[in-house]
Every structure is written in C-alpha cells, then in structure tokens.
Amino acid sequence: MSESQRLDTRLHDRKFVRTFFTSPTAVEGEEDSAKMLRSASTLRGMQAPDVWVPDNEDATAPSMRDEGVENIIEVVAENGASFPGEIHPRVVWHRDSPSTRNAGFEQMLRIADPDADAVEHIDGFVIPEVGGIDDWKKADEFITIIEDEHGLASGSLAMSVIIESGAAELAMGELRSEMGKPTNNLERLFLLVDGEVDYTKDMRAMTPTGELPPWPELRHNTSRAASAAGCIAVDGPYDDIRDEAGYNERIEANQAKGMLGIWSLTPGQVVAANKNPLPPERGEWLVTVGENAESLTERDGVQHYDGDALELTETSDGYELTVNGDSQLLDEDELTDNLLDLTAYVPSLNDIVDSMEQFEAARDAGTGAIAMERSATVVIDDVAVDLSAERMWDEATYQAAMTPVRLFQDVYANRPDQHDALVEQYGADVVKRATDVGN
C-alpha cells in the first residue's frame, strides 16, 4: 500500500471542504433557545455548508451549555437525516483546564448516546483550544472510549481541531509520525481549522486597531500539515461580516496556500464560501498593471480594455504603448510580447475540462507533452492586437490543473442538493464532462 493509500484508508470520505459554518447553539433568554440551531438545520443547496458546527463552546454562554447539548440532540435527531452537509458539533476543551476537558468529554458522551437518536447523523466533533500533540491524544482517547461505550464502530466519529496556540501549530508537524501508532486513533482527524482570534491572544500579538494579523505562516503550516497527514485545512472566521469583498479576497489568498475551506459565520458567508473555490462559468482575460488587475470585456468576439492604465496608438512605423504614464515605441512583435506579459487568462470550468481532455487524448496516443494555445484579439484605444500564448502541458501540469476539477467532483459526489445550482451555473453538459474527466 502506498503512503497516500494508507492515509486514505484511515480517512474521511471527503477530500475537500469549502464551508465550515458555526452557528450558535443556545441563545439565553429566547423562548426557544434552539431556534438558531433549528434554522441552520434547514439550510439547503448553496445556502448549506459542507460542514455544519453547532457550537456549544464560544457561541454559547457557559451557563447555557447543558441546555445547548440537549438542543443539539433534539435538532439533530429531528432534522439531521435530511441535512445535506456533515454535522460536527463543537464541544468545550482547553489544553490548560482539566475541568473543561472533562466537561467536553461529558458533552460528547451525551450527544453520542444512541438512545438520544442524534449520533447516527453526527459525523464527528470539533475540539477547540488544543495544545501539544499529547493534548490531541487526550481528546482522541475520549472519543475512542465514547465509541466503545456506545457500541459505535471504532473510528466512526471524526475529530477536527481548532489551532489556537503556538503549541498546536507545532503539533501539526508531528501528526504524520504520530498517526498510526497502536496507542491512538488519530486517523480520525478530519479538519485542521485555524482560529485566529485565540491564536492572536496566545501569541500575544497586537495591532494598533485590534484588527487580526494576517498570520501567513500559520496558514501555510496548517495547509502543509493537511497535505502531509491526509487532513483538510480550513481558515478561521472573517470577523467583518459586512465585507463580502474582503471575505472573497481572503478565500482567494487561502486557495493559493492550499487552504480551500473557510469558516462562515452567516448563511451569506456560506454562499460566498461555497461558490468562490469553484472555477468560473465564463473565462476572462485580465490585464494586470502593478497590483491592479482589470477584466477585459468581450464584445463581438474581441476583448476590450476599458481601463486607464494602458494607452495604445499606432504610429507610422509601429506602436506607442503607454503603461501608467511610461511610453515605449514598439514594433509589432515587441508590442505582442509586452501585452502577453501584462495579460493573463482565467479559465472557466469548461476551459479546464477541455484542456484536460485534450491532454488525455494526446497521452493515450503516446505523447507526453502538448502545447495548449490561448488566443484573443485585444482592443486598446481602438487598436486591435492579436495575442496568442502557448503553454506546454505535461503530466505534472495536468495533475496540477486537476485540483479545481477534483474539488468540483468532490462537491458533486457529496452534495446532491447542490446539483441544480451547479447545472444552472455551468450547464448540464459541462457538469457531466467535469464529473467524468480524469477518472
């Protein structure tokens, strides 16, 4: 068995998770303290998260946590069967508090009691505030005991952790060598979730406005651990829930780090986080000058540049291209080279599937590498220029291009309730080809 296969056999069915949605468990003083839970349990389609986390920790007042456990049991027993995503309640835990850890054990023991009729819809538990690897093992051991106590299959309950300390960040580097030891069942690990608010506190970091630091190294290390140990990396909450543009920017920055999932605090954030990682339904050309990228607009089959950063005029013997005020006289080849440097194409799902199918056909015919061409006529200030760029695809390019398609296939296989939205967005034909390609 290969390394990956060995990790895979110990792993959860899902390979990708886009949305990690925590909703409050119990709101004190409301007539029905399970109201928000009940509401979350009825989400469907793009409104429903891949993983739903009824939150009996920070979102529930300490005095309400017993009631929170009963609310989770009640709502999950009632609506869990029809909920389209997975359900992983968050219980209390703290590396520095044995009494909190014991309370977490009792919460899990109660929620997983088969007589309460919830556990058959529960996929696992989320453990916050873990410390070093030995602290992770304590939570794992409690879940092992719970499985045994309640007659559940060993390893059937997943364990996800929230990384909110330097110690936990370091522990992620040890996972691969700790998993598989006969004295633990850490193979149950599912999500590695960054929790930047408490992490910032633990690291004693400060910013003048109280805004969270970006923590790029933490996110890299989480993504790397997920890769090395067969888990899934998920970024923490984005506090400014009004700022959808900022949320999408964070998601894109995360994707470049291999972190394809993000915490959602509201159903609106769930929708954004479900849609963002999927390739666009229409490709587009970008012009990037400095740090600003602008989309070209297709009209009559040609790509029009409507921005201010580029100016182009024909001269008697060539072209004058002005980029942010700096002008150059260029011949046709130089112009083309310059514009190729400034432009890039964002492929649609259809484009990606096309390229993959082309490569597969070539490979089946015995060719190891083929050139993929992208061409467009770009119009700047009424001057039309034909651009054409080739990229060599070999097996490695093909494999790397497959990540968004594998994500799409994972979503399609696990979220039937999103099929209609996918067909509406991409068309039935592209959806079919995208689910077939590469298999």
Added chain:
Amino acid sequence: MSESQRLDTRLHDRKFVRTFFTSPTAVEGEEDSAKMLRSASTLRGMQAPDVWVPDNEDATAPSMRDEGVENIIEVVAENGASFPGEIHPRVVWHRDSPSTRNAGFEQMLRIADPDADAVEHIDGFVIPEVGGIDDWKKADEFITIIEDEHGLASGSLAMSVIIESGAAELAMGELRSEMGKPTNNLERLFLLVDGEVDYTKDMRAMTPTGELPPWPELRHNTSRAASAAGCIAVDGPYDDIRDEAGYNERIEANQAKGMLGIWSLTPGQVVAANKNPLPPERGEWLVTVGENAESLTERDGVQHYDGDALELTETSDGYELTVNGDSQLLDEDELTDNLLDLTAYVPSLNDIVDSMEQFEAARDAGTGAIAMERSATVVIDDVAVDLSAERMWDEATYQAAMTPVRLFQDVYANRPDQHDALVEQYGADVVKRATDVGN
C-alpha cells in the same frame, strides 16, 4: 496542573520584555575601559531597558574579554542593586568551537562567583551562536554546574539564547518536548532573541546592497516557540541607528507577529522600544487608502480629514465620494458603508480599559457577548458624516484585547522607576484602572 501552569512554575517572573539593550563591555585603549558599562548601569525610567546585556562577545574585542569580565563584576557589584531592569551578561559561545564554549563557561563561572559580589544582581546569561538543541543543553549544563559549584539555587540563573543559525531555528520547535526532561534544566530559558546579522551569514543569504533580509518566517517561528515553551521572543538589532521611524515600523510589524521585545543599540532606541508597545494615551481615527494610513484631526469634537486621497461633495440626491481619483455616486447608507470600510479606530489605553470593564460587567450579569460601539462625526471637504460601528465582544475578544493591558501591568509591576512616566503620560486614574482591570 495545566500545561500553562506547569510552564509558568518553571518560568521567569516577567512575561513581557520590551527592551533588550546591549552595551559594550570593554573599549580598548580608554583609560577606564568600564566607562560605557558604568554609564549604562545608571540608566533609569524610560531610558532604562527591561533587560540590560553587558556584552562580552561581539562588542568586546577578543583580547579584552578577561578585562570585560572583571569590568562586569565591578560595575554590577557596585550599581547592580539600584539598576531598575534585569541584568543578563552575554558571554562567548559557538556551536562550532569547543574552545569558545569552554571560554564561555569560564566567563560565567567567574561572573557568578559569590565572592565577586555581582551574582546577587545577575538574573541570567545570554548565550549567542547556539546550534541544535543538544548545543543548548551544553550551555544549560554549564549553568547547572555553576549554580551547584557556587551554592546558588537550582534554576536561579536564567538562560537566553541568540538564534543565529538555521539549526537554532529548528531547535526552537523542539523546546517544548525537551523542557522538563530529568536530564536538563531548560526551564531556565527566558528570552529567544533573533540575531539577524549572523543568521544571514549562516543562511548564506545576500542582498545587492548588503541590507539585511526581513526574515519574516524566522520571526514567526521565534514568536511561536516563545508561545509554546513559555519564553519571550525578542527581535534583533536595527542597524541604522539614525532611522527612528524605521525602528518604530519594525517594532509594530514585530508586534503583529507576537514579538513584543526588540534589541536596542543606543539609549535612544531603548526609549523608543519602551514606549512603542504601550497603547497610545489618546485614541485616533485613521483613514486608510491603499497602503497609506492618515490620522484624522479632532477639532471641536469632530474628526477632520485633511488628506488628498478622499474627496466628498453633496449632490442633489446624495453624495459623490472620490477615492484616489475614482468617483462614485452614493446614497447616505452607501456613503456610510464606504467610509466605515476606509476608517479604523486606534483605541487609547483608556478606551481599552473602558471596553474591558464594560465586558466584565456584562459577563458578571450573565451575558456572554455584548456589542461595543465606536462612533464619530467625520468631516471631509466640509461635508459631515456620522459614522457608527459595532463590534461584538465575547470572551475571546476580551482575552485578545487584554494583551496590551497585560503588558502594561507587567511593566507596572516590574518597573517602579517608570511609574512617574506612566502617570505623566496616561494620568493617574487611567493607570490605576489599567492595573486593576482583568484581575
């Protein structure tokens, strides 16, 4: 005992260090080669560092190091009792040189000799140029022997290290699991100090101008290790001693990484590094456009924007907001939303204490989360706009907001010589409330 408590019991009293001030030990050729040492030993208040490092390594010529040891003994015996910060001499050490390590052992043995009357004022030693964790253990073992030999309490001498090699950077990841083993006393570890000049050499890094690389990952890893192992992270020297603005920028960037201390080379840098991490005495509104942040100016209770990046005019049915030349027509709600995105508030110490007190009161009354409001009237081009932003505070927000207050409290408890400066800066009332809150 919890993880943190266990680490805490093994630890130094101070939880924060702002200033790590190295001063030359011996200057060759001067009549009184202890002159600079003597001068450093008389610093007080904001001029005095939290940790003072009489430097018998790089700042002392090799031929002067025996004399350096005697100078340290003489000055510390004489002035150590009244010095307001801690005293941690730096001795020689090198992972690649047994003779240098032995010389470091002999220097420490001599300085810590009770007959020399200095050790009662010595808090520990700084070991430069450490390698892998086994090399750290060699230094720890020497200090253990010195404590035994001289009848000092075990663990009474702290050990700080300078991270100047890739091997030492990696060793920081192992600290947590090595500390507490019966064969070492690494619990004496106090400061983890980055030494970027020698680190750059060890990493074989180059820049065209010879300027030091920024090494963001090293600083993250140092901060993380400090968090995981109960130590304190300190950044290295800032070479350009004329550039106070640059020094302050580096300190702020470090704070966002959880690195609250920095090396100072001059008494002027000590003052800057003592003051910078403390919250400001007056809050202020910032407008951030692109990478530029500008402070608003309060006049008559409203916040005036005097910069060039924003323009605002009222139109017949709304507003025209121009940001760096891009104009938008907006209604009142849209205007408010846009301005909220562009503005941020930097809270004063008083503001932070206020918020913490409000949260504590709500929590004591049984509420787990409350909304904190910040509002202001902002005037741009004579158009006044009322802004109001709410932020939800829960236990995690409260804990994260406490970092600057814990720093303040640590300073207040450990640096009586700075009480007057703090009262002068913040007022006696704020100082009292800031030392009381959260306890």
Added chain:
Amino acid sequence: MSESQRLDTRLHDRKFVRTFFTSPTAVEGEEDSAKMLRSASTLRGMQAPDVWVPDNEDATAPSMRDEGVENIIEVVAENGASFPGEIHPRVVWHRDSPSTRNAGFEQMLRIADPDADAVEHIDGFVIPEVGGIDDWKKADEFITIIEDEHGLASGSLAMSVIIESGAAELAMGELRSEMGKPTNNLERLFLLVDGEVDYTKDMRAMTPTGELPPWPELRHNTSRAASAAGCIAVDGPYDDIRDEAGYNERIEANQAKGMLGIWSLTPGQVVAANKNPLPPERGEWLVTVGENAESLTERDGVQHYDGDALELTETSDGYELTVNGDSQLLDEDELTDNLLDLTAYVPSLNDIVDSMEQFEAARDAGTGAIAMERSATVVIDDVAVDLSAERMWDEATYQAAMTPVRLFQDVYANRPDQHDALVEQYGADVVKRATDVGN
C-alpha cells in the same frame, strides 16, 4: 570536531550551486533520441551549468525511459570527462508507488554499472517526489546497495531530492537529527530542490490563472534545512522561459532567502542563473522611492538622478525636496539625512574585496570594528549634494559580507572553464584579490 566540521566531512566538495539544469533525456520519434542530451553535454563556460541533470523522469515519456537510460550512459561515457559541471541524472521515484521506486532503483543500478563506463563521470542522482524521511532513506539505501554492488566507494554517489510534497517539506526539518545514524548514509545528501509544480498539486493549491503560488515559506524552510544539514538549497523551474526579467527577480528574491541556486530549463536561463548571483563588476547608487528603485548615472565622477520621483531646488535659505509630489523645506543637514534614507549603494566585487581587506588589516592590527565610508556627489535637477555614510564593520559584518566572495571562490575553484569569462568581466586583478581574500 565542530558541528560544522562534522557535517562538512560528510559533505560534497561544492558549497554553492547556482544552476541546476535539467534537459530532456529522450525525445520520442526523433532519429537520434539522444540529440538534446548530446547537445547539453557540450556546453561550456557561462553556458554550462554547475549541475547538469539529464532528466529521465518528467521530461522523458514513460515509454522512452529504458532508452533514456541507455542514452544517458552513451552520452556521459562519451562526453562526461570533458563536461565542466557535475552530472546528476534524475531517475523516477514516487513516495506513493513501490513500482516506480523499484524502477528508479533499476535505472540507477544500470547507469552506475562500471562496465557501462558512465559512472566515473556521474556525481550522484536526483530523486523526485520524495515523501517523509523514511522515504528518503529508501532511496539512500538503494544507492548504498548500488555502491556496494558495483564496488564504488561508500558515499561516493551524492543524492539530491526534489521537494514536491508537504511531507517532504516536513522531512527537511528532521534531516539534521537523522543524518549520522548508523543505519543510513544520508550524509550523501547534496541538493534540496523545490519543485513547485508538483508541490502545488500536493498542497491542493489553486490560483485563478493557474499561475504558481510564490510559496515563500517553502523556500525559507528549504534554505533553513540546507543551512542546518550542510546541503545546498535550489529553487524550482521558472515556467515562463521568455520572461528573463522575471527570472532574474526570482533569483534575487531567492538570494535574500539564502537560496542561491535555481533550476534552469534552457541554456539561456543557465547563463542568467550563472551570472546573477555574482556581485556586479561596477558599483552603483540606487534611489528607492516607494517600491521603485532607480540607478543613478555616473557622469564626470558625480551621480546623476534622471528619474521623475525626486525634485530638488535651492531656496534662499535651504532646499525644497519633493518626493512623489510631497514637498519639504529642508536645511542642508536635513537634506543630507533625507537623501541618505532614499539612497543605497550596491557594491561591486572590487568594493567588497576592498572592504574585506581593510577590515582584515585593522583586525590584524588589533582593532575589532572599523567604520567603512561610502561617499558620492549626487546631482538632482542640477543641484549637487555631497552624501557620506558610514557603516561599522565588526567580525559579524565581515563574515556576512563574505557570502558573495565565498560563492565567487567556490565558482573559481570548481569551474576553470569560467575563468576567462570572470577575468573578462572583472579584470584579472580583482579576480586574483577576490580568490585570495579571507583565506
């Protein structure tokens, strides 16, 4: 023996590698499938790489790999003796595939067969797609068996690895403690090469355009591991082979991380990557405003600023300096301070050698630190200003400044075929002094 010496004795002679040039092994359908190999084997001088990697993995179609092995043997047996760089063929390997690993073993066994007459010119093998440290040991063990089987000296074949997985990135952190164990020969490790295409796939990272993420943390960790374990860090391929400016920018960014080598895909990239890390033959002054750096132009012994970001006029009682549109009135000292902040000097090889010689002379005369002065007359808008900056050099500065010189000396010692190019670039006198200094 010191740590460094112990690592050094186990190590390869080269301490620096600039160019890691992979060339296809076998192109299907060509009459002479060894044509590209043969062509690469005849490269000389700046056109020839420090390490040449005949690539029997990704650049060779799976069906052609047996023929690829025979081509390598034929070309290396014929031209290996006169090839000026080292030769390290890349064979197939995959952490997840025992059959691929066995194929890699067989390829190495065949290439290293003394009867094939190639192995005397083979310096080692490149192993792609390694996983955790135990996977590295499997490759090491095969090479150990091959050395034994073929009667080659133990440790005579180097092993380089390509880091293309999170697991391999983590393994780099363990190298130092695994090397030297009696059950492996990991001291044979030579290059740690980042392979960003497959790494991106393994990390499941995505960018909208399919462009590779920059992976700064991976590059830091590779450089750190090289430092800690006595290896050499090399960055991966730069796909856009038309973009020479981008390739040079990447090389400079890598150098600031301690990664002095880079993969080359074309002979043109080899030339750029051979030349870039060496200090320039002429020093120059830079003016940096915001993110833009512009070189000053020397005319008649003074440095002329010809850019647009700075304006300078004399006023009745001082100067008006305008930086990107912001004006300040300054007296002469303030002007000098401002311009010192905006300017920097890029030293030539000659400058660096000069400074080192000065420091050595001072050190031999018993002085531990000396001030190095740089001065220039800078002309902005016809106003001439004299600038003079001092920098203190101590042993640490001297050691750090030596990195480019050590690189130069390593090149000079190992690449006689580049002596003519170096003498032509720098002049015979500078070359002689640069090879003598510091020894």
